Amino acid sequence: MPCEQADIVVIGGGPAGAAAALTLRRHAPHLRVVLFDAGRHELAKPGEILPAAAQGLLRQLGVWAPFLAATFVESRAVISSWGNEALDERPSIFSAHGAGWQLDRARFDRLMVQAASDAGVEVRLGTPVRSAVREGEGWSLELTDGKIIASAVIWATGRSWKLARSLGAKLRVHGHLAAYTRFFDGVPGDCRMVIEARPEGWWYSADLPGERRAVSCLTDPDLGSELRDPKSWYHVLAATQFIAPLLPQGARETAASVNSAGTATIDPAAGHRWIAAGDCLFCADPLSSRGIVHALRSGILAAYAASDIIDGRGELARTRYAMIASQGFADYIPALAAHYAAAAQWDTAFWQRRRLRSEQQPATDTHQENMQRSGFRRSLGKGGTG
Structure with missing residues (x-):
């Protein structure tokens, strides 16, 4: 079985993994950084809002220009019916940072990984890391067709914790939630996200580029199992007051997904020559609006911690990183x-x-x-x- 070596291996090609890889190329360009992702960012993902405050992070990572070129939908307002029947509209014009963006997540993830590749990161999509075993001072990672020895690992696999036991980490689940999402074409957008609380949970609808729209119902997994069935999903949708009218009669469903959306953390946040980042470190309820910004920030911080580990400051790096992670979760x-x-x-x-x-x-x-x-x-x- 072929074997190779790398200074730092990033496992996961989402925003956190890509941000970590990009930061390493800027901070420590002499290191060999290899990024593995099990998928290829081809599947539809729920639309998400990226706050305008993320602009600084995108600039720091060197992806601001390609991000603008991707022409994501500008988020001009969020309309919500939460706690009463009246609608509350929050226009982005009143935000200190201005308008954010309603992302096509698959497109955004591809953009970030391509930027990492262009920066000199060795990117390997469609290549899952099957297991991790301590080898000397580093880690031996088993791939589909070989293995790679890494001096340090950044673990950023999103809401997938299959490597937890191998790395000596424990998943702590703090709350369950599932998102039952369907995607539609032929829906002219108005650059607004709509959120509506309902007896079964809560719904949101968001524009995507190209006159597409994501509509999702979030509820507990044991309460929403019937929502996997299209008839049940549309039946519950019809009872919404503000979400259902957003889909015109000519809207065409193109895809559907069911995703975990609950709260979980990993303990510890960093171990022997490994650092967790993004949702793998702390995945939050979507209402907290922490998703992508948290992923980018934690990826950047994980890169600095991994670099310190390589330079022989592992204990200090782990302690500092764990403290930052706990502060973000405290309240x-x-x-x-x-x-x-x-x-x-x-x-x-x-x-x-x-x-x-x-x-x-x-x-x-x-x-x-x-x-x-x-x-x-x-x-x-x-x-x-x-």
Whole structure:
């Protein structure tokens, strides 16, 4: 079986993995960096909002120009019905950073990986890492047709934790949620995302480039199993007040997906010559609007930590990285519980569970204080699925 060596292997080609690889090429260009991804970014993914504040990160990574050239849909407003029947519209014009973007995630991921390749990263798509075994001071990673020895590993496989046991990490699940999404063509957009709380959970609809639209229902997996069936999904959609009217009669469904959207963390955040990044480190509920920005930031920080490990400062790098990761999670759970409790007007299983979680949070924290401390106060205004 052929074997090769690399200084740092990045496992995962999403925003976190690509950001880590790009940062390494800029920060430590002498290192050999190889990025593996099991897929090829061909499948449809739920649309997400990227806040305008991400512009600084994209510039830092050197991908601002190709990002603009991709002509993603500008997000001019988020409209939500949350906690009452009235619509709340938050135009991006009132944001200090301006308008964000409603992403085609598959296109965005391809853009990021291509930028990494152009920067000198060895990118190998369609190549899953099957296992990881300690070898000397580094890791031996088994591939489909060989193996590679890495001095350090950045683990950024999104919501896939198959390597956790091999690396000596433990997954901690803090909350379950699933997104039942369908994609449509022939839907003229208005550059707005719409969010609507419903008895079964909550819905969102977002424009995608090329007169396409993603529509998703988010609920607990045990409550939404019937939504896998198209008839059930459309039946529940028809009861929505603000989402269903967004699909004109000529809209054509092109794809469907079911994705995990709950909250989970990995413990520890970094181990012996490995660093977790992106959703693999901390995947958040879409309402927190932390998704892509968190992935980019954690990928950048993971790159610096991996470089420190290579330079013999592993203990300091792990300690510092773990501290940063824990700070980002400290107030997240009570803030999320309070945010859901604000809309818990239905006596259904989904909302009963959210009320219970809110009651279990410390009584000293008010709803407003929690939202302000963790960024939930304006989460819908920043993009509920970013």
